[in-house]
Each structure stands twice: as structure tokens, then as C-alpha cells.
Amino acid sequence: MKSYHADERGYYGEFGGAFIPEMLYPNCEELRQNYLGIMEEPSFKEEFHQLLKDYVGRPTPLYFAKRLSEKYNTKIYLKREDLCHTGAHKVNNTIGQILMAKRLGKNRIIAETGAGQHGVATATVCALMGIQCVVYMGEIDIARQAPNVARMKMLGAEVRPATSGSKTLKDATNEAIRDWINNPVDTHYIIGSVVGPHPYPDMVARFQSVISEEMKNQLQEKEGRENPNYVVACVGGGSNAAGAFYHYLDVPEVGIIAVEAAGKGIDSGKSAATSALGKVGIIHGSKTLLMQTQDGQITEPYSISAGLDYPGVGPMHAHLYTSGRGEFISITDDDAMKAGLELCKLEGIIPAIESSHALAIFEDRKFNPDDIVVVNLSGRGDKDLQNYIDYFKL
Amino acid sequence: MNRIKQKLQEDKKILSIYFSAGYPNLGDTVKIIQDLEKNGVDLIEIGLPFSDPLADGPTIQESSTAALKNGMNTALLFDQLKDIRKTVSIPLILMGYFNPVLQYGVEEFCAQCEEIGIDGLILPDLPLDVYKEEYEGIFKKHGLINVFLITPQTSDERIKAIDEASEGFIYMVSSASTTGAKQGFGSEQSDYFNRIASMGLNNPQIVGFGISNAETFGQATQKAKGAIIGSAFIKYLTANGVDDISDFVKQIR
Numbered sequence: 065m066k067s068y069h070a071d072e073r074g075y076y077g078e079f080g081g082a083f084i085p086e087m088l089y090p091n092c093e094e095l096r097q098n099y100l101g102i103m104e105e106p107s108f109k110e111e112f113h114q115l116l117k118d119y120v121g122r123p124t125p126l127y128f129a130k131r132l133s134e135k136y137n138t139k140i141y142l143k144r145e146d147l148c149h150t151g152a153h154k155v156n157n158t159i160g161q162i163l164m165a166k167r168l169g170k171n172r173i174i175a176e177t178g179a180g181q182h183g184v185a186t187a188t189v190c191a192l193m194g195i196q197c198v199v200y201m202g203e204i205d206i207a208r209q210a211p212n213v214a215r216m217k218m219l220g221a222e223v224r225p226a227t228s229g230s231k232t233l234k235d236a237t238n239e240a241i242r243d244w245i246n247n248p249v250d251t252h253y254i255i256g257s258v259v260g261p262h263p264y265p266d267m268v269a270r271f272q273s274v275i276s277e278e279m280k281n282q283l284q285e286k287e288g289r290e291n292p293n294y295v296v297a298c299v300g301g302g303s304n305a306a307g308a309f310y311h312y313l314d315v316p317e318v319g320i321i322a323v324e325a326a327g328k329g330i331d332s333g334k335s336a337a338t339s340a341l342g343k344v345g346i347i348h349g350s351k352t353l354l355m356q357t358q359d360g361q362i363t364e365p366y367s368i369s370a371g372l373d374y375p376g377v378g379p380m381h382a383h384l385y386t387s388g389r390g391e392f393i394s395i396t397d398d399d400a401m402k403a404g405l406e407l408c409k410l411e412g413i414i415p416a417i418e419s420s421h422a423l424a425i426f427e428d429r430k431f432n433p434d435d436i437v438v439v440n441l442s443g444r445g446d447k448d449l450q451n452y453i454d455y456f457k458l
Numbered sequence: 459m460n461r462i463k464q465k466l467q468e469d470k471k472i473l474s475i476y477f478s479a480g481y482p483n484l485g486d487t488v489k490i491i492q493d494l495e496k497n498g499v500d501l502i503e504i505g506l507p508f509s510d511p512l513a514d515g516p517t518i519q520e521s522s523t524a525a526l527k528n529g530m531n532t533a534l535l536f537d538q539l540k541d542i543r544k545t546v547s548i549p550l551i552l553m554g555y556f557n558p559v560l561q562y563g564v565e566e567f568c569a570q571c572e573e574i575g576i577d578g579l580i581l582p583d584l585p586l587d588v589y590k591e592e593y594e595g596i597f598k599k600h601g602l603i604n605v606f607l608i609t610p611q612t613s614d615e616r617i618k619a620i621d622e623a624s625e626g627f628i629y630m631v632s633s634a635s636t637t638g639a640k641q642g643f644g645s646e647q648s649d650y651f652n653r654i655a656s657m658g659l660n661n662p663q664i665v666g667f668g669i670s671n672a673e674t675f676g677q678a679t680q681k682a683k684g685a686i687i688g689s690a691f692i693k694y695l696t697a698n699g700v701d702d703i704s705d706f707v708k709q710i711r
Contacts, residue, residue, distance in 0.1 A: 242513075
């Protein structure tokens, strides 16, 4: 049977691989040779699951959203990643990678961050382990995400501004990669999404796969079946989606719905809907779909949600899109904000604006009354309060 | 015979200069190439600017960004270079990142290079295995030499594999770093230079990254066949413009 997981060389169909300069080869190769073996070690598994349980607060609830379900006349479950420590699913991956880094003998951590969620999750686990942490963040993002910058500093991380290019997430990623080139021996780079060169997309997806593993058990308990009819998740780089889809990728009866940020609209020139606007190319060491000029220069995306504001998409998702395995929907800023507010009113949950994109599909995408639809609620909205305040003039 | 191979047979140390096409001004490309040749430079690497040059330090990042702002793109560069072989005879290499080449179409890109008289390509993010499986045939068909990089961290086994896949020279990155001038070379570099020299590789090595003046050029070429200067030349262009390129070359050798 055709698989939607990565093959041995890190390819999802034609996407993935490791398009990296030779300077990065030893680092990536060390990781590639070791990551599966380390993840299989009983002591690693035990420490990882113990921390997910006692520190992150897993398993996160699978919550039946009764009033939301009534409104849209279908059965909607919310996977409550917003209840994770630090406020989003990002920490599942940083816990896994910090344990990986320790086993590889690394004593310095670098990371990139856009809105600051992955930066905070990385700074958190570095504090937990007492390891030095440097987070690269675009100069523009530093200015507009002050609370997360403060959080990282409180957690002991050094936040270094990325001043090159467009001074946002993609440039922070470039700077982190440059740091890794300059520090090839003692440093581990904790990438925050299912992007970058092999083995990152597969490794991050495996760390995030705990989301769908829990979904299966929880659905079995609540509905007497492991499989929902649909799993829905927002996609920027795509790590929460990769985790939510992971154990359903090769289960054809489960529909996979990926929700991208249309920004001001697909044709507005201010969008981050990579599947609709992207072409095959290379970004950050991975062959995938990305937004670029005809000349192959990477362009700057736009979304009201900083976490979806990435010009590429992980290779797993590029493959889900081109193969037709996944259904891709794009949601505008306005529709996402409306859906976010609706969840507050109907369920008493303030979602991250990223997750609000996933919630916004119910307006147009109709499901059968007895369909079970699981939405991955990837993060909570505390970090977005200022955005909500400005948007709704609260 | 390919001009690169011919040049490498000469009994001299090779001075190679890199610059970003379209910088400082969009129309400077041909003049820079001609002046470099006139002043005795042996080989030129013409940088194809990219929005996200992740192996480059600040100097080349800035010159790439400026070149793109000036309006440089792949098609325009080919157009600027179409008559270059009427006036220039030293080997010319295009250096850039793989994505713009992929978007142009690898086959079409290589065909254009051949037509113009480009002798080789350096695409640091096109990995060895992908090159061999998918693109080696196309490069060879169009007479292009693909130049691979090695670094102080590259294992002996991999260096041998790269040597095996190379024809022309090996681009020896001087230290674990992005591009950009440093303050001379230390004992770590001499150990590395000696180690590579003692491996008895088939292909000569040309050292790049961190070479900025006569002293570092001399250190780098003690064992290696030549050295490449990039960031230092771009800094010179930023400060002095393109009128007195001879002044820069004279201070190297």
C-alpha cells in the first residue's frame, strides 16, 4: 500500500530530502543516523512520556464541543492542545528534541521563532534541562511580539534579532541555520515545525504524533471507534497538523483536512496559502511547495496569525496536497477571527488565531450529522489578546 | 578542453574572485568581469543572487539583497553575459543556490550556460547524491563542471566520494563558517590544510571563505592550488565602486 509517511531518505513522494550545503551535512547526518535509534531506546521513551505527562500535562482532553456541534449539525470534538504547558502543541516537539540533544552530547541549543511560541517552548525545555539557549527572531517580530520576547528572557534564553532579508520567520530560520554552520559540534538546532532538511520533518512529526495517538484511544473510549470521519488542523509549516494526521495518514477512511491562511484573500497578494499559491522548490533545505517569484526568489507571506505566516509548507503536507490525500481549505483573516470569537461564546474557550482558522471551515464545509470531526485546537489565545482587542475593538 | 581544467594545469597559484551579479549597480556585471581578467585574475565566480542565501555571511547577504533590488534575475544575467566570450577568455563559473536554477529549469539553465560559454557551476545546496542521480547527465551534456564543497568537518570517506564525483577542483571551505572575511588563519586551519594535502586527492583544491588579503591568500595557497576571495572584494566594491578594480587585485598579489 502507498504510504504517506517519509521514506528512508526523508521523501514524501517527490517532496523532502536534504538540500543543504556541505557545511550542514555532518550535523544533519549525525542526526539522521541516530534519531530513530534514540527514539526507540526504552530510557528515552520513558523520559519523554514521563515529561509529557507530568510537565506538559498530557494526555490533553478530547472534548466534545456540544454547542458548536449543535450549531453546525455534526459531531465536533476538540483536541485540547491549548491546554499544554506553554499554551500550544509546540512543547511536544521541544521536549523530544531536548532529550535528543542531550543524548547526542550537545550543550547548546538554537531555535528560530516567528510569533514566539516555539521560542518560548524551546526556552522552557532549556531552562528545564539547564542548557544554554539562543533563539533567533526577526526584528519585526520582536517588535510586535513583546510579551513572548519577555517570556523567553525570563526563561533564561538569549533572543537574537534577525536583521537580514524581510526580518521575519524565514530570516530567523536562515540565521539559526547560519549559527549551526558556525557551531557544528556542540550545538543542536531545534526546528519548530515539520520543515527543514531530513530528518527534521519526520522527527518532528514523530514527536507530535502523540496527538493522534491519544485521539485514537480517546475516540475508542468515547465513541467505541478509533477513527473519526475527519481530522482538521491548521497548517503553517504544519507541525500540529502532522501530529494530528500522523496515525491516520494511511487510514483511507479518515478524511484529512488541512487549513491554510488565506490572509486578506488568495488573490490579494497578502496571503499565506501555500498549496494554492506555491510552486515546487527548495526552502530551508527541503524540496516542497513554497511561495516564490517566477525567478525562484522566496516571497514574504502574510497572515493575521504569525504562526501560519510561513512561505512554505512541510513536505508531508505538500505530498498530501498534490496526491489528493488531503483536502486543503484556505480561510481569510476575517473568517478566522469570527470563528475564534464564536468558540469563545459557544464553548468558553479562547483559541489561538492559528487554531481559529481550522474552526472557521464549518461555515462553508458541511458534514453529515453523524460524522465525527476532530479539530486540533493547537493553541490558546492568550498570546493573541492584543490582536483580538484591536480587531474587535474590545 | 574545459577552460577550468586547462587553467588548473598552469604552473601557478589560482586567484579566483567572487562577486554578486547586479551589484553595486545592475549593469556592472560585464565591466567587473573584464577588469578582473585584465588585472590577472585566473577564474571568476559570478554570484546569482538569492533571497535566502543561508550559507552566506552579512556581506554577501547584503550584496545579494541589493542586487535583487536593483532588478537582477537569472534571465537578465544570461542576457548581460551573452557576448562575454567575445572579450573574456578566463574560466567563468556561476555560483548560486539551487532554487532559482530549478525554477529556470535545470536543462534550460545548463543549455544557456553552454551557449554563453560558462564553464562550471557551484550550487552549495544541491547535494552530491541528488546531483549524481538526477542532474549529472545534464551538466555533462552541456560541458559544465559541477564544483563540490568540503569543510573541516567533512569525513575522509565523504571527501573521497566527493573527489570521485568531481572533475576540475574541490572547493575547500576554510573553516566551519558562513562566508565572510576573518582575521587570518590559526593552527586549526593549517592542520586541516595539511590533512587534505596529504590525502592525495585526484582533484586540486581551491580554498574559500575567510580569504581577504595577500597574507591569507598566501596561507591558503601554501598547500592548495588556489584561493577564492568573495566578501572582501564585495566590501571593496561597496567602498570604492567599480572604477579601480586593479587596486584591489594588486593588494592580493
